[in-house]
Amino acid sequence: MGAHPKHVNHQLGPMKCPVDLQSVDLFGAGAQEHWYEMYEILHRDAPVLRIPGGGLRPDTDAFVLTKHADIATVVKDPERFIVMGQRRVGEWADEGLSAERAYEVSRNLMTASMVSLRPTQELYIKHRKELTDPWVGTGAPRHREMITKVANDLLDEWIDDGAVEFITRFARPLPQRVFATILGFPFEDIPRLAEWGNAIVVPFIHGTGLKHEISPEQAKDMFARLEGFQDYIYEHVRAKRREPQDDMVSFLCDVHYEALDRKLTDLEIAGIVHAMIIGALETTQYALEEQAQLLCEQPDVFQLLRRDRSKLKAFTEEAMRLRSPTHGLSTRMTSRDEVFQGVTVPAGSLLHLRFAAANVDGDEFECPFDLDLERDGLTRHLAFSAGPRVCPGANLSRIEQQVAWGVLLDRLDTIEYDEGNDWLHQPGIMLGTLKLKLRFVKSTEPLSLGVGRSSSH
Numbered sequence: 001m002g003a004h005p006k007h008v009n010h011q012l013g014p015m016k017c018p019v020d021l022q023s024v025d026l027f028g029a030g031a032q033e034h035w036y037e038m039y040e041i042l043h044r045d046a047p048v049l050r051i052p053g054g055g056l057r058p059d060t061d062a063f064v065l066t067k068h069a070d071i072a073t074v075v076k077d078p079e080r081f082i083v084m085g086q087r088r089v090g091e092w093a094d095e096g097l098s099a100e101r102a103y104e105v106s107r108n109l110m111t112a113s114m115v116s117l118r119p120t121q122e123l124y125i126k127h128r129k130e131l132t133d134p135w136v137g138t139g140a141p142r143h144r145e146m147i148t149k150v151a152n153d154l155l156d157e158w159i160d161d162g163a164v165e166f167i168t169r170f171a172r173p174l175p176q177r178v179f180a181t182i183l184g185f186p187f188e189d190i191p192r193l194a195e196w197g198n199a200i201v202v203p204f205i206h207g208t209g210l211k212h213e214i215s216p217e218q219a220k221d222m223f224a225r226l227e228g229f230q231d232y233i234y235e236h237v238r239a240k241r242r243e244p245q246d247d248m249v250s251f252l253c254d255v256h257y258e259a260l261d262r263k264l265t266d267l268e269i270a271g272i273v274h275a276m277i278i279g280a281l282e283t284t285q286y287a288l289e290e291q292a293q294l295l296c297e298q299p300d301v302f303q304l305l306r307r308d309r310s311k312l313k314a315f316t317e318e319a320m321r322l323r324s325p326t327h328g329l330s331t332r333m334t335s336r337d338e339v340f341q342g343v344t345v346p347a348g349s350l351l352h353l354r355f356a357a358a359n360v361d362g363d364e365f366e367c368p369f370d371l372d373l374e375r376d377g378l379t380r381h382l383a384f385s386a387g388p389r390v391c392p393g394a395n396l397s398r399i400e401q402q403v404a405w406g407v408l409l410d411r412l413d414t415i416e417y418d419e420g421n422d423w424l425h426q427p428g429i430m431l432g433t434l435k436l437k438l439r440f441v442k443s444t445e446p447l448s449l450g451v452g453r454s455s456s457h
């Protein structure tokens, strides 16, 4: 089962295919079209790539790590490798935006949950266990039925058409509706929430270089687009304090945070919602759209999964390994001198972790470009990172993906690419095609092998 990376869009992108280390530019315009060729070159010639002057200060360097063993070591040891989540807030402050609304919003939202609720590793773990796990971690399975209904409702909108633009009609709205339901926000607010979500992730899409830098103008524009977001959350917090519902925001309003022996403030709740929105929306969308592409490229796997749902988990894990939604993040710094693959990395260096490269590292995965449903240790991949800071929403996303495909496999006999795809990817650090047109044959006798269909169907 060969699942080789896509080469189809090479001729359209602005970057030429890299042939050697000199031509590898992970962050250049159009790099997304060639990332996987670059990873092969980096694994062979520079598994630890030094970016001179790329550190947090001009006199320090950054290093791109691409080997599974190295990245796993880093993410599993937050004492040795400092987590950099709040760097940007400080930077904006230094750049003079602090006096303006920008800093107020960023300080308020980005740091509320981090600074007051989880400044230490110990509190970080408690924050996760007490505040987010019950909804998007260990508690995520309780959303299964709701997610099944969301998936079926979306499918109902286009199942008789024979063709669909899969991203706008399924991969994007599914996590949006699921997340609005979990938080307790009405569906009609999704366009506004999506616009705020788009503004929040501007650095990850339009930022340049490994530090995802945006210009002061872009920062101002981003904060202008965020106007109203905090007030929106406050309004809901106030309403849910008065009249609690069965949703995450109501829970956060009421919960006694044992770690600090007190309830959460409105600002802290807004901070948690903010962090969740950054993490939750587009990532799962990208996973679903890449999975659809793998199934178009390997129709035998689509048919195998239709017959045998016990392989569904293996498929979604392998798909996230092969086409990781978050390709890399520059979120760690060395606290002391380190050596990776024989390369000395001084204390105070910025580390860019290329999760997607680690996931196709031949030293970790045999035949790394094969979609292998029988692979041992399927969850060894680092698409969600690993260790104590592993993505807190991984469980929810896994369930969303498995339920979504369970429903699609139940109700569609085949899927294939339709005319009109150009295969171009959006810029930034995530792997996402801009559109995905599919043709399909609707099942005349829908199966019910999936993870449960909603009672309305």
Ligand code: HEM
Pocket (backbone or CB within 6 Å): 075, 085, 136, 275, 276, 278, 279, 280, 281, 283, 284, 287, 324, 325, 326, 329, 331, 355, 382, 383, 384, 385, 386, 389, 390, 391, 392, 393, 394, 396, 397
């Ligand atoms: C396929 C879907 C997803 C992927 C690939 C993904 C990937 C990641 C990765 C790589 C990290 C960085 C971890 C680290 O620094 O070690 C992360 C962090 C995070 N993710 Fe996800 N994620 C996904 C879905 C979600 C969902 C559904 C949620 C929320 C429900 C979520 C919420 C978060 C949050 C809040 C963080 C920051 C954690 C922190 O403070 O360190 N993610 N995710």
